[in-house]
Amino acid sequence: MTYKKPVQKLAGKIREITLGENLKLGGESVLPFYSFDGDTGHKPVIGMEIWDVHPENWPTTVMEELGDRVRNPVEWAKFCEEKYKPDFLCLRFVGANPDMGDRTPEECAQIAKEVAEAVTLPLVIAGCDSNEKNGKIFTKVAEALADKNFAFLSAVESNYKEVGAAVGLAYGNIVVAESSVDLNLAKQLNILLMQLGVKPEKMLMNPGCSAVGYGYEYVITTLDRIRLAALDQNDATLQLPIIMPVSFETWKVKESAASVEDVPEWGDQEERGIAMEISTSVGILAAGANAVVLRHPRSLEVVREFINSLIQ
Template sequence: MAYKKPVQKFTGKIREVTLGENLKLGGESVLPFYSFDGDTGHKPALGMEIWDVYPESWPATIVNELGDKARKPAEWAKYVEEKYSPDFICLRLVGANQDAGDKSPEECALVAKEVAEAVNLPLVIAGCDSNEKNGKIFTKVAEALPEKNIAFLSAVEGNYKEVGAAVGLAYGNIVVAESSVDLNLAKQLNILLMQLGVKPEKMLMNPGCSAVGYGFEYVVTTLDRIRLAALDQNDTTLQIPIIMPVSFETWKVKESVATEDDVPEWGNQEERGIAVEISTAVGVLAAGANAVILRHPRSLQVLREFINCLI
């Protein structure tokens, strides 16, 4: 009897969301990279992180390569676009933190507008460590850049009304719903934003991320459960593309920040950071992420090859 390969079919499908002018995320009706089962949707997108302040904690090779551009976000963004060609750029407004300059929402909006005018790539805007301040920052940035399909990372339980109303309703941009590695919390926040009036095609999800070795198996299983609920159970509230800020988590763990003087047996510090970033990104992409944010150019190169080998 001839072997007949089984095909797993689902009734649900992930919505398609357009970032910027034409970067489409989502659209899949099968598990990640399961092209043998059906339509895998749009290719996962790879973004690169830049800051609005000088990145003193970044690997020396990156900072040295950037030179003076590391102090000028618009020039930094243009350099990244031209040299590395990521799918999008993530501007992280670190300078709004109290210990990094305490920039006002108006100052943040000015920086974001300069970056947006300098590049052609889609933008993701990430805030500071204060969810309360992020609500005000995102309002001003969205006001300065209306109807640009910029994704704002993120709306959380404490500020979703302010962020959703300004970003998604008043100024027509994309709201990223961020929860804490729990399917029910992710579902609840999506529902709250939809009830507020934000359209699903103007939403992305960040269900919570960590670096490998730091509860990462729980991140992966949560992503698995979200995707299975969306596809197999046809849960429309979870049929939203997922974006994961991998670099935010991986470059702050001890494996990435411990110097070679502290732990010489661990080897080169930069190589360790790259390894953690790549491993984390591969894991979340295989579990259902539609986009990841990276910091190191070599991580971008490896992840691009990884995706191209599987699609």
């Protein structure tokens, strides 16, 4: 008797969301990379992080390669697009933080508009550490980039009404719903945004990210539970593509930030940071993320190879 390999059929499917003009996310009806069971949807994508201000304590080789471009977000964005060829760019407004220059929402909007006009890649817009100010930043930036279909990272429980109304309803962009590593919190925020009037095709999820070794097992199990609920239980409120800002977390932990002088036994600082970024990325991609944001070009290269090696 001929052996017939069993196939796991799931009831649900992740929505297909378009970022920018034509970057497709989601669309899978099976667990991550389970091509032997069915349609794996669109290939996971990788974005590169750029800042609106000169970054401090970034990897030495990155800073040397970028040179004076880091003082101009437009030139920085153009360089990354041409040299590293990521799938999208993540423009992060660190300079809007009250402790980093307190850039106004209007200034942020002007920078975002100039970057968008200078590159062909879609943008993901990220704010600063203040959720209250992010609401104001996203409103102005979404207005400047109206109907571009760019993603705004993120709407949280404290500002989802302001962000959802401006980004998703008034100006035709994509709202990223960010929660704190809990399936029920992720589902609740998705429902609140949908009740506000944001359409699912204008939404992505960030269920919460951490670096390897920092509650990472909770991140992975939360991703697993979200994907099983969406696909196996056909929970429509969780059938959204997932984007994770890996670089935001991995480069600030002690394994990446501690100098060689402080802990010589740990080896080269930059190599540690790259290892943290790669390790974190491949785990969350294998657990269901559709997009990751990275900082180091070597990380982008390795993670891209990882994705391609699993896509059949």
